[in-house]
Amino acid sequence: xxxxxxxxxxxxxxxxxxxxxxxxxxxxxxxxxxxxxxxxxxxxxxxxxxxxxxxxxxxxxxxxxxxxxxxxxxxxxxxxxxxxxxxxxxxxxxxxxxxxxxxxxxxxxxxxxxxxxxxxxxxxxxxxxxxxxxxxxxxxxxxxxxxxxxxxxxxxxxxxxxxxxxxxxxxxxxxxxxxxxxxxxxxxx
Numbered sequence: 001x002x003x004x005x006x007x008x009x010x011x012x013x014x015x016x017x018x019x020x021x022x023x024x025x026x027x028x029x030x031x032x033x034x035x036x037x038x039x040x041x042x043x044x045x046x047x048x049x050x051x052x053x054x055x056x057x058x059x060x061x062x063x064x065x066x067x068x069x070x071x072x073x074x075x076x077x078x079x080x081x082x083x084x085x086x087x088x089x090x091x092x093x094x095x096x097x098x099x100x101x102x103x104x105x106x107x108x109x110x111x112x113x114x115x116x117x118x119x120x121x122x123x124x125x126x127x128x129x130x131x132x133x134x135x136x137x138x139x140x141x142x143x144x145x146x147x148x149x150x151x152x153x154x155x156x157x158x159x160x161x162x163x164x165x166x167x168x169x170x171x172x173x174x175x176x177x178x179x180x181x182x183x184x185x186x187x188x189x
Contacts, residue, residue, distance in 0.1 A: 025045050025046075025047075026045070026046045027043045027044065027045060027046065028043070028044055028045075028046055028050075029041045029042070029044075030042050030043075030044055030050055030065060031065070031066040031067070032053075032054045032056070032063040032064065032065055032066065033063055033064060033066050034056035034058070034059060034061045034062065034063035034064075035061055035062070035063075036056070036059050036061055038056050038058040038059060038063070039066075040056070040057050040058075040063070042054060050065070052065055052068045053065075
């Protein structure tokens, strides 16, 4: 085709090929009837496995083949829950032992990693609230560090490894000075 013939068409959206000389795959027409009395025909390939039920085109109900029986119900495996998968890896005795161990750690002063995480979040919390260390509204950094060290000492005898405490200083936040009314009017000019 010339360039002028293709100008203004949607290339790729429509095909300029014809169906002449093309042999289609052999097909079979299957009739379906729904419970509401709607009848329709669906074309299938001869090689395809024809389903015994199809969704009705009119009402959406389940339509059965006119010459076939009701569809067979597939037997499905029960759904595996998290508990089932846990029981595949551990016995009940092992799970009881792990539970008792974790409860002992929590009752004995908590997990030292939680204290370390609270220490790491303290600078962000102080910056958000505008409070520095030692001011009202939160624990000071030395108090959090002491809590982390005491939790690490408690857990040292229990075989739990504590995260090392790091020393950081909080930066005080500065507020911008308020402009006087004379300075505001001068800036607007």
